[in-house]
Amino acid sequence: MSIGEYVYIGPGAKLYGVGGIHIGKGTIIGPDVTIYSANHVFREANYIPYDQRVEVKPVTISENVWIGGNVIIVPGTNIGEGCIVGAGSVVTGSIAPFSIVAGNPAKVIGSRDAAHYTRLKQEDKIYFRAKQLGTL
Structure with a gap:
């Protein structure tokens, strides 16, 4: 897992990083994400509903x-x-830069x-950078 500078991750957030998670600079993640x-x-599992194998998607x-x-x-998402x-929202797939998304699926x-x-x-007007510097 990699997390950039000036990132905020809200209370109750859960990050399952087995497949890799990258969070870029200046990102704000709300509570309970x-x-x-x-x-x-x-698919093609050895058991139902699934088997012991894990498919990783960063x-x-x-x-x-x-x-x-x-x-x-969800796994494999690119925002x-x-x-x-x-x-x-429930986010899947790739979301183009500058998009505003909502819903299930988003x-x-x-x-x-x-x-x-x-x-x-x-x-360089990044919210948590300014907050940290006391320039807000």
Whole structure:
């Protein structure tokens, strides 16, 4: 598991890193979020409902992502830079940078202003960095 600078992980969060989890700089993860990076093998399994083998699929959360409370992120998910994930969402697959997603399964419901985001990033205006420096 790798976690960048100025990352906040809320209370009650559960990260199952068997398959690998990368969390980029400046990301905020809300309370009670669960991230899975592996799952039981059930296709062509030796037993039902699954067998003793585990299929690993890394999870990547890029820089400056905001993940709301009670989100579930499944194995193999890739969340692009600057995304916002609405509370209670179930995230699968790949989410394009600057997307705002919500729901089960999470679907794109909007997008961030990429130019504004880029300007703030160039100015190094990362929330938890500013909070740590006392410049808020």
